[in-house]
Amino acid sequence: MSRALHTGRPGGRARLAASLAALLAAALLSACSSDVPQDDAAGGATASKQSRNSGEESKFFDRADYERQLALAGTTPQGPAGKPWEQMLNPEMTDTSKYAKKGGAKDVHLCFSNAGVFNPWRQVGLKSMKAEAELHEEITDFTVLDAQGKDDKQISDIQELSGQDCDALIVSPNTTATLTPAVQEACGKLPVIVFDRGVQTDCSVTFISPIGGYAYGAAAAGFLVDEVDKGGKIVALRISPGVDVLETRWAAAKKAFDKAGLEVAEVEFTDGDPSKTKSIVSDALSRHGTIDGVWMDSGATAVAAVEAFEDAGKDVPPITGEDQQDFLQAWKDKDLTAIAPTYPTFQWRTPVIAALRVLGGQEVPKQWTLPQPVVTQESFDSYYKEGMPPLHYGACGCEKLPGYPGDWGGK
Incomplete structure (x- = not known):
């Protein structure tokens, strides 16, 4: 039959489930803020400023959707x-x-x-x-x-x-x-x-x-809560402000860090720029001496964050990324303690x-x-594929599709 095509756009699972369940329980017990925050300026922001406009206090925070997503994260899918x-x-x-x-x-x-x-x-x-x-x-x-x-x-x-x-x-x-x-x-x-x-x-x-975003942010934060001792310093790297799915990722993470007693020492926007990401992490290390964990609302610049620790002669702490091939490759080559939520x-x-x-x-x-799978150490081999290009995404579900791997840039 003839056809035409016309063209003209991630710790262990048990621990993760427990962390999400704890977050949901906390959400159900706490009260929702009615404050309407002021918009943050674009670009970098201090942790203290961000804390007044994040988590439950973010204008993007919707308690019902937050609770729904965390509940769905523990649901067995049909199909x-x-x-x-x-x-x-x-x-x-x-x-x-x-x-x-x-x-x-x-x-x-x-x-x-x-x-x-x-x-x-x-x-x-x-x-x-x-x-x-x-x-x-x-x-x-x-x-x-x-x-x-x-x-x-x-x-x-x-x-x-x-x-x-x-x-x-x-x-x-x-x-x-x-x-x-x-x-x-x-x-x-x-x-x-x-x-x-x-x-x-x-x-x-x-x-x-x-x-959705809450489930993504909570999965990444729950991993760091498990890996970093209470009082540990977290650097939160965000791509840009004012994007709903990114704001909900951060809102869920901020709630988790606050509940666990982890200090968010830095909240900075990277604009998706690897060189800016390296500079932010390097400056944070200079200011604080030690960073105990890195949380990211998107994994596009995760490799740059890893390189900043290496350039400073520091061990890479527990870090979150995404299912992008370059991060999965760094995870494998450098034996990182990592997790990669996916969209x-x-x-x-x-x-x-x-x-x-x-x-x-x-x-x-x-x-x-x-x-919305999460790449963990246990599930890593299901998402990392040898020979795929750096900007490929592991959760493509494309491995048995016609043209794979060549049409996706693989060897």
Whole structure:
């Protein structure tokens, strides 16, 4: 059958589970702050300033969502073993019979409006999505438009795709509020599947995402709570302020550190810049002499943090990163004490699967919450793959897809 493609975006498990359970118990017992904080200035910030606008006191903190995510982190997923991109956590299924394609889900024209491929995570994800589409002979046409990180272009893209002969539309929004009207309008024309980032409407047939930022931040912080003695000094490295998923990661971590009595000696923004990261860690070592742990809200510059300790002639303390290959390689080569929460790129496979189920009239979850694995020493070999490029992501779920490893830059 002929097809067309058109293109135009982590200590041990038992200890980790115990840490998450303790955090959830603390959350249920404590009161929620009603203070509305002042926005922090961009760039670096002192720990004392950050402490007044983080954790529960952050304007991004939502107690109900925090508790929901920590509970989900300990939930056994439903779905086929070994295929986390098809699994779901506590799903509430919704009827899709009204979207069923006449004659069944075949000769499908699937369309995708992508926010962009402006970072390695999105590049790895898009490769996995295209490869997933290749698995399904019923998809005869797959149109992908790239918004290049621009809201106005993505609005135009969604309008263009929803006016074509697309059977279903997948959307990964560039931003939330600005894209909402365009998604809402598209929902009136064809079935829409939203994933990765949300919009402020529930009109999509399903919204697909991993558990979320609180679970990520709590997993990383729980590891350091286990590894660092009370009173130990933590350096928190954050990419940038004001991004909801990053703010929730830090909010959950701050709560964990406060409860455990760990001192957050530095909270600094790296802007995702390796040289700035090395400078921040070097300065922190000069000021404090000893740093007992490093927490990161994203692992993009984790290797630079490791190098800063080595340059200073210091042992690398327990550190958190992400499932990016360069960090996994450093972890292996340097025998680090580490953990790597993930925002798994395997989620890019799920919208294709969801679209075909919807067009087949099968039930799907209204909110399709995927597992969010954590790379630990015990699970390391499942995510580290010899010969993959530095910016590959281990939780891609792509190892059995057509074109692997070469299409992902591997040898």
